[in-house]
Amino acid sequence: MAKGIIFIADGMAGRPLAELGGATTIEAAETPNMDLIAEQGECGILDPIAPGVRPGSDTAHLALFGYDPYQYYTGRGPFEAIGAGLEVKGGDVALRMNFATIDDKGVVIDRRAGRIQEDEGTDELASLLNGLEIDGVKILCKASTAHRGAVILRGEDLSGEIEDADPHREGSPIPKARPLTEEAERTAGLVDKLIERAKELFGDHPINKKRQKEGKPTANCILLRGAGIAPRVQPFSERYGIKGSAVVEVGLIRGIARFLGLALIDVPTATGGYDTDEKALARAVLTALKKYDLVFTNIKAPDLGGHDGDAIKKISAIEKADRMLGIIYEGIKESDTHIAVLADHSTPVAFRDHTGDSVPIAVWGKMTRPDGVTGFGERPCSGGGLGRIRGMDLMPIMLNLMGASEKFGA
Amino acid sequence: MAKGIIFIADGMAGRPLAELGGATTIEAAETPNMDLIAEQGECGILDPIAPGVRPGSDTAHLALFGYDPYQYYTGRGPFEAIGAGLEVKGGDVALRMNFATIDDKGVVIDRRAGRIQEDEGTDELASLLNGLEIDGVKILCKASTAHRGAVILRGEDLSGEIEDADPHREGSPIPKARPLTEEAERTAGLVDKLIERAKELFGDHPINKKRQKEGKPTANCILLRGAGIAPRVQPFSERYGIKGSAVVEVGLIRGIARFLGLALIDVPTATGGYDTDEKALARAVLTALKKYDLVFTNIKAPDLGGHDGDAIKKISAIEKADRMLGIIYEGIKESDTHIAVLADHSTPVAFRDHTGDSVPIAVWGKMTRPDGVTGFGERPCSGGGLGRIRGMDLMPIMLNLMGASEKFGA
Numbered sequence: 001m002a003k004g005i006i007f008i009a010d011g012m013a014g015r016p017l018a019e020l021g022g023a024t025t026i027e028a029a030e031t032p033n034m035d036l037i038a039e040q041g042e043c044g045i046l047d048p049i050a051p052g053v054r055p056g057s058d059t060a061h062l063a064l065f066g067y068d069p070y071q072y073y074t075g076r077g078p079f080e081a082i083g084a085g086l087e088v089k090g091g092d093v094a095l096r097m098n099f100a101t102i103d104d105k106g107v108v109i110d111r112r113a114g115r116i117q118e119d120e121g122t123d124e125l126a127s128l129l130n131g132l133e134i135d136g137v138k139i140l141c142k143a144s145t146a147h148r149g150a151v152i153l154r155g156e157d158l159s160g161e162i163e164d165a166d167p168h169r170e171g172s173p174i175p176k177a178r179p180l181t182e183e184a185e186r187t188a189g190l191v192d193k194l195i196e197r198a199k200e201l202f203g204d205h206p207i208n209k210k211r212q213k214e215g216k217p218t219a220n221c222i223l224l225r226g227a228g229i230a231p232r233v234q235p236f237s238e239r240y241g242i243k244g245s246a247v248v249e250v251g252l253i254r255g256i257a258r259f260l261g262l263a264l265i266d267v268p269t270a271t272g273g274y275d276t277d278e279k280a281l282a283r284a285v286l287t288a289l290k291k292y293d294l295v296f297t298n299i300k301a302p303d304l305g306g307h308d309g310d311a312i313k314k315i316s317a318i319e320k321a322d323r324m325l326g327i328i329y330e331g332i333k334e335s336d337t338h339i340a341v342l343a344d345h346s347t348p349v350a351f352r353d354h355t356g357d358s359v360p361i362a363v364w365g366k367m368t369r370p371d372g373v374t375g376f377g378e379r380p381c382s383g384g385g386l387g388r389i390r391g392m393d394l395m396p397i398m399l400n401l402m403g404a405s406e407k408f409g410a
Numbered sequence: 411m412a413k414g415i416i417f418i419a420d421g422m423a424g425r426p427l428a429e430l431g432g433a434t435t436i437e438a439a440e441t442p443n444m445d446l447i448a449e450q451g452e453c454g455i456l457d458p459i460a461p462g463v464r465p466g467s468d469t470a471h472l473a474l475f476g477y478d479p480y481q482y483y484t485g486r487g488p489f490e491a492i493g494a495g496l497e498v499k500g501g502d503v504a505l506r507m508n509f510a511t512i513d514d515k516g517v518v519i520d521r522r523a524g525r526i527q528e529d530e531g532t533d534e535l536a537s538l539l540n541g542l543e544i545d546g547v548k549i550l551c552k553a554s555t556a557h558r559g560a561v562i563l564r565g566e567d568l569s570g571e572i573e574d575a576d577p578h579r580e581g582s583p584i585p586k587a588r589p590l591t592e593e594a595e596r597t598a599g600l601v602d603k604l605i606e607r608a609k610e611l612f613g614d615h616p617i618n619k620k621r622q623k624e625g626k627p628t629a630n631c632i633l634l635r636g637a638g639i640a641p642r643v644q645p646f647s648e649r650y651g652i653k654g655s656a657v658v659e660v661g662l663i664r665g666i667a668r669f670l671g672l673a674l675i676d677v678p679t680a681t682g683g684y685d686t687d688e689k690a691l692a693r694a695v696l697t698a699l700k701k702y703d704l705v706f707t708n709i710k711a712p713d714l715g716g717h718d719g720d721a722i723k724k725i726s727a728i729e730k731a732d733r734m735l736g737i738i739y740e741g742i743k744e745s746d747t748h749i750a751v752l753a754d755h756s757t758p759v760a761f762r763d764h765t766g767d768s769v770p771i772a773v774w775g776k777m778t779r780p781d782g783v784t785g786f787g788e789r790p791c792s793g794g795g796l797g798r799i800r801g802m803d804l805m806p807i808m809l810n811l812m813g814a815s816e817k818f819g820a
Contacts, residue, residue, distance in 0.1 A: 367425055367758075369434070369767070369788050385789055387768075387798030389461050396462025400766035407764060408459060409466020409483055410490075410662075 011303025044386025075228025306347025421713025454796025716757025
């Protein structure tokens with residue numbers, strides 16, 4: 001069987017910018033390697049979810065891995081937990097957590113505990129809840145960025161059908177977690193008990209005593225919201241009959257890859273920032289390709305340029321992604337490997353967030369049908385032989401080219 | 411109402427071949443008539459099922475007839491029976507059958523009865539089971555190619571939810587047909603009884619006495635597998651309000667057309683091989699068009715070239731299909747008829763089997779929007795006005811052009 005690579009330059013796609021003479025940042029960037037893939041391969045445009053739908057990183061990646069986000073995306077809780085690095089299992093109930101501040105009457109006076117930061121002890125506070133058992137249900141807890149974190153309830157007879165134990169504004173006490181169904185009563189009770197335990201464990205903790213001294217709002221309780229049941233998924237290798245691995249920088253996408261059962265490859269010098277080590281990422285992809293059938297890789301920097309609204313930084317990040325692609329191409333050009341180059345969504349500089357625009361895609365390898373497109377970009381690729389496809393089409397297309405598909409029928 | 415023709419050159423689509431200077435076999439073939447249809451009509455690419463999905467002939471044709479294969483393809487058994495020429499009805503339980511050899515202890519020693527051939531009496535053996543009645547359930551049985559055949563159980567309270575009565579390896583006895591649900595217990599028992607009857611009827615049969623003398627494994631029993639319930643379908647004429655007929659060579663596709671209620675037109679000189687009589691096929695299409703609103707036709711030869719891995723034979727077969735199209739075109743060019751020209755799937759010469767690649771399509775007739783595409787082929791058509799469509803879209807598109815569609819809404 002042939003091998004495959006899915007190469008994602010995160011958020012690379014965008015919209016025309018007047019400051020670039022009407023070019024998009026991809027079109028303005030020098031991308032000789034993406035252009036080569038486009039010229040020698042087959043091009044098209046891809047809607048990560050569906051035309052016009054604005055994808056999150058989570059839903060876009062679920063779709064690109066071939067797991068329908070409308071079926072498998074069960075809410076922010078499970079995916080916050082996955083992104084925080086918790087080992088989420090199908091059937092877990094997961095919630096988003098805020099460290100917060102309550103006064104001595106239990107009224108929430110700061111929903112973000114003074115925007116407490118990772119280096120101010122959030123890991124340690126989370127670890128006090130992690131591993132608890134309440135009424136036979138196991139609690140897992142992890143801090144993520146700033147005042148955020150995630151909680152998992154693992155056990156029997158749990159439900160995600162509960163309302164938030166979060167007043168969503170300051171000046172109110174924490175509401176009980178209201179069950180939306182009869183089956184959810186037990187889970188709602190567990191959430192309330194967990195919040196009580198957090199109050200007991202956090203109240204006099206040295207981290208909070210220090211904050212008090214410094215005049216900062218203490219992290220003396222938690223708010224829990226966005227409950228959902230983690231989806232039960234068929235592992236990637238079972239679903240497709242191939243071995244997959246992921247060379248990915250961002251926690252959320254790493255988490256999704258691990259949750260689907262792909263092997264994670266660590267690249268210590270990959271920072272997930274503008275300064276990431278694209279050469280090390282490329283080398284890790286080539287190494288992984290020796291052992292795995294399909295390697296999925298995502299370089300984050302182009303998306304940062306979009307979120308930062310900085311065309312120059314975004315162009316530079318796209319050029320960095322292109323250099324990464326060049327090293328990968330050199331490593332596979334004589335082999336029986338197919339590679340798809342695309343973005344997971346658009347992050348236009350002028351919008352500074354994900355949009356529902358389509359993204360360009362080029363697929364290169366021996367089994368493709370080169371189509372006369374001569375450069376990579378939103379407009380050039382739209383005239384290519386792949387036409388307009390969707391994120392969910394990517395895995396079937398790759399498996400077909402790799403000769404790894406089962407026939408449907410006879 | 412206008413008339414319509416769906417013209418399938420079976421498996422015609424493919425991938426670029428180095429030996430053809432990077433052309434596909436369609437692109438390398440001389441196809442003046444397909445090119446004319448493309449130039450004067452509207453072009454696109456079509457995924458028989460969905461992008462990347464490898465279709466069987468059965469699932470592809472279900473989709474092209476507008477019957478969603480994910481709903482109507484209920485397994486190999488019913489479609490083997492349909493292909494064998496049994497008159498399958500919705501609700502029948504159908505199974506694939508092997509003639510096999512057991513020793514005197516009942517152990518399977520050859521799952522294919524020495525690969526017994528059609529001219530060695532398989533029809534006669536099958537006819538011994540055909541028409542039997544067991545516990546009020548009617549048995550239909552027919553041999554197909556070599557050691558294969560199909561069985562139908564027709565009656566009340568039957569289920570397709572049974573495991574195979576086939577050890578799937580030699581050296582083991584035939585297992586009982588294990589029911590997967592309580593409702594399937596009766597069906598499983600019937601399958602076991604049918605196998606016992608086959609043993610009784612085949613054991614001392616002259617065909618087997620002859621095989622014994624010749625030192626060949628006898629066809630002294632049957633194995634049954636791939637059970638499924640034939641789908642209940644709304645007949646073609648009822649579904650679309652038009653009269654359809656089929657000029658088709660291959661048993662499986664003839665069977666599907668008949669199962670859906672299209673009128674089958676026989677063409678005695680159509681062999682289904684490279685040597686088929688394309689002129690007679692074309693004339694049959696034109697004759698059928700006088701009586702029917704839509705004529706569906708399939709010429710098999712191009713697919714054989716793909717399965718045989720022979721580019722020269724495939725090109726020659728595509729040119730034969732093109733000559734057939736030329737005769738049809740001459741017959742309809744002054745009339746109010748629309749014709750769609752396409753493949754049912756790709757069968758690339760280098761892959762020698764169906765792939766999940768898209769296929770080119772051109773639709774010609776007064777109501778189309780010619781789009782500037784000047785030749786027929788995978789790449790040229792991908793730039794056409796139809797864009798990228800799916801097999802399930804074909805019937806609605808044809809009905810619309812023919813003025814035969816109901817309005818959805820007011």
